[in-house]
Every structure is written in structure tokens, then in C-alpha cells.
Amino acid sequence: MSEGQRAPLPHAFHPPVAEFVVTSDDVAPGGVLKDDQVYAEGNVSPQLRWEGFPAGTRSFAVTCFDPDAPTGSGFWHWALFDIPASVTELPARAGSGSFEGLPAGAVHARNDYGAREFGGAAPPPGDPAHRYVFTVYAVDTERLGPDADASPAAVGFHLRFHTLGRAQLVGEYAAPAAG
Structure with missing residues (x-):
């Protein structure tokens, strides 16, 4: 990519699947992440809610990926899977800190x-x-296959073959220049 171009979103090269809707009280589509969702400011996972997913869904997975990280391969901020199909919302902090509201059986990679x-x-x-x-x-x-020691890439590999549908929400954040 040339200077100024942005990396494609993480699913640009995956086969198409059904789309459904994810919303958040904490992340506005295209908006700036809140301070407490910043690593050094609070590190709080956002509230997420989803609906309209395909029939036959037996579990859910949630990821957060930064395709713009200066690594050549992006940066995985979150990989949570084996969320029971009866769960359609994660409260803020379900994925961090004391894991308030993390569903039983869900696995963090x-x-x-x-x-x-x-x-x-x-x-x-x-x-x-x-x-x-x-x-x-x-x-x-119901069970994706990997365990908590899996890398997010390994989780993504399994998701590639077991995804019925996908919903995504994109927020942004920039850290001010030092000095």
C-alpha cells in the first residue's frame, strides 16, 4: 500500500455470509472510542448488542481488530468465542477487569x-x-474448537469455516503526538 492508503477491513477476503446488526451504547459507528476503551485510560470492553442473526446459530464469537496497526498484520485486541446462542448482549466490562457479565462457557483467547x-x-x-x-x-x-491458548489468528481460521453470519461496528481512535 502506498502512503495514505488504509488496510482493508478484516473480512474483505472472506467469502460472503449473512449480515446482521450489532449496536453499542459505547461505540458509535465511525465515531471516536471513549477514553475508557483506551489501553492506558481504562481498558474497558464496550457494551455490544446484536440481533437479526441467521437461524441455526449455535454460538457467537466477538473480536476487535485494528487493521491500521504498524505491524504488517494488524493487531488483535479481543478474541472471545463459545458465547452461548441465548446471549445477545455483552455489558461493558464483560471482556475486561472483573469480567462482569461474561457469559458462562465463553472463552477468551x-x-x-x-x-x-x-x-x-x-x-x-x-x-x-x-x-x-x-x-x-x-x-x-456450540464449541468452536480452539482453547484459551489459541492465537486470534487460529480462532479466525476456525471462524472462517463455521461462520453463518457477521455483524461489525467500526470505531476510531488517534493518540495525540508526543510533546
Whole structure:
């Protein structure tokens, strides 16, 4: 990519699947993430709610990915899977801190910070705004297969073959330049 071009969103190269809707009280589509969703400011996972997912959904997964990270491969901030099909909302903090409201049986894989939880935004100071893509996957099986030691890439590999539908919400964040 040339200077100024943005990386494609994470599902640009996946086969099409049914779309459904995810909304949040904490992340506005295309809006700026709240301070408490920033790694150094609170590291709080946002509230997410979803509806309209395909029939046959047996579980859900939630990820947060920054395609604009200066790594060549993006940065995984969150990978949560095996969320029971009866759950259609995660409250704020379900993926971080005391994990308030985390559904029983849900599994956190290690994010790119190396922790099994949501890791907030942390773009390099002065970078243009990074996009944080929150994706909810409708999954065709109750148990996806990997365990908590899986990388987000391994979770994504399994999701590639078990996703019935996908909903995404994109927020942005830029850290001011140092000095």
C-alpha cells in the first residue's frame, strides 16, 4: 500500500455470509472510542448488542481488530468465542477487569498484548486515527474448537469455516503526538 492508503477491513477476503446488526451504547459507528476503551485510560470492553442473526446459530464469537496497526498484520485486541446462542448482549466490562457479565462457557483467547481479555486502543502517538473493528460472528457450532491458548489468528481460521453470519461496528481512535 502506498502512503495514505488504509488496510482493508478484516473480512474483505472472506467469502460472503449473512449480515446482521450489532449496536453499542459505547461505540458509535465511525465515531471516536471513549477514553475508557483506551489501553492506558481504562481498558474497558464496550457494551455490544446484536440481533437479526441467521437461524441455526449455535454460538457467537466477538473480536476487535485494528487493521491500521504498524505491524504488517494488524493487531488483535479481543478474541472471545463459545458465547452461548441465548446471549445477545455483552455489558461493558464483560471482556475486561472483573469480567462482569461474561457469559458462562465463553472463552477468551490471548490478544496481541498477550492477555486473555479485551485490550483497549493504543495506536502510536501521532498516527492517523486507527480503526477498531468490533465483529460479532454467528457460529454454526456450540464449541468452536480452539482453547484459551489459541492465537486470534487460529480462532479466525476456525471462524472462517463455521461462520453463518457477521455483524461489525467500526470505531476510531488517534493518540495525540508526543510533546
